[in-house]
Amino acid sequence: MTPSLLILTDFFQAADRALDYATNLAGPLGARLVLLHVRRDALTDPDLFTGGLSNLNSEAIALALSSITSNLPVPVVAEVGHGRVAYAVADAVSRHQPTLVVLGRPDTEATPDELVSTTALDILRTAPYPMLVVPHNVPFTHPPRRVLLAVDGEEFSLGQHAGAMRHLLDALHAELTVVHVTAAPAPDADGALQSVQRTGLTTDLVPPIRSRSVVAPAPADGILQVARPADFDLVVLIARPRSFLGELFHHSVTAQVLLHSAVPVLVLPAAE
Template sequence: MAPSLLILTDFFQAADRALDYATNLAEPLGARVVLLHVRRDSLLDPDMFTGELSNLNQEAIRLALSRVAGNLAVPVVAEVGHGRVAFAVADAVSRHQPTLVVLGRPDYAGTPEELVQTTSLDILRTAPYPMLVVPHSVASTAPPRRVLLAVDGERFTLGRHAGAIRHLLTALSTELTVLHVAPAAGPDDQGAQALDSVLQTGVAIDLLQQVQARSVRAEHPAEAIVHAAQPGTYDLVVLIARPRSFLGQLFHRSVTAQVLLHSRVPVLVLPAQAE
């Protein structure tokens, strides 16, 4: 079965930008697009109170999906889900087994962080899966070439997703840089271990260019990653999210959540498998 990219759309600007970005990824990957619109009709949905939800009826949704699909230059399947987005995504993932789930990040500039209830975080908590989040302000929808992979130096495995991620990096002819973010105080010999932790996963085996390595010390890792992943220097930042990142009430304070909220370049979150 050909690979696929599962793309969420609500027909707003951020979703349209993510769709453009993902469509440009699909061609070099030889992938089809699964376009998913979720009718978020649950009264418990936090976005019901923000006015950020599409209020289209079923016929309007069908016409909108048909229009969007008709404009794509890659094979596309359009679907409509219902209820909570995370559950609808989990269902679609189980059926299509996509390489990535792709969605846009709206403009949260006027919303206090503690009030931000993002779809991406809800999906990661409910059904961790490789996810690409495209900021609404991203300047280019061209496939990424310069990729920054941020790690903490601990060993990890990507399990069944390792092969798909290796294919993604290879098909895009990426230049991969591993960024080791170390505590402000600690041993100085962890940079090599961080690079080795990435190489051991096998994701860089087929890359034509040698993997580069950088190390920074930071009291706040998320700030260091966002600062390093500047547009013009890198096109994509990759995070390894461990199972513990998805647990508890403090998830919105995690490194993953902070980078997702503040990165100026697209963010690819890869859930690590428990060892």
């Protein structure tokens, strides 16, 4: 079965950047694209707060999707979903079994985090799946060559997604750095790297894996401090169910990095 990438589009700038990124990623993966536009209810949609809703009618949506797909250099199919985005994504995921769900992060720097569009966070809660979030102003869309994998040092498993993620890292031929953020200097600097190696995620990767520890009062601050565009092209987070199912989701490490990272973020839900 040919692998696929599921990309959400609302035809705004952030979605266009995400599509460019996914298109360039599809090459080394040998993947096709599934372009999904969801017609949303402006009365109940959280994007009402940020003005990020498309009001196109059915004919305009069909024309826009046709225009986009006709210019892409990789195989692509387009679909239109309806209602809440997370449910439309869950339906598309069940049918296409993509390697990743890809979406853009709009400009929300002037908006309080509690009112920011929660599309990415809502998807994680409704249908936990590997998800790539691309900032609207990302300075590049080429496949990542320098990947930062942030872990908490605890054991984890990616379950059914482990094979696909190992293939992704292998296909990218990227330099991988494992980072562990602690509130105080850690006595076992290699423990975080070993927890990654035990998952099989890094088996046979070339070039060799690097590791580093960072001391910061809050894990999200430490990750954002290290994941700068000058040093890394992609940051990968391991999201445990407790981090995206709790009542304080907007204050979790996953949420804070998703909202404020200057580079694309790949969220990998850990298996329970």
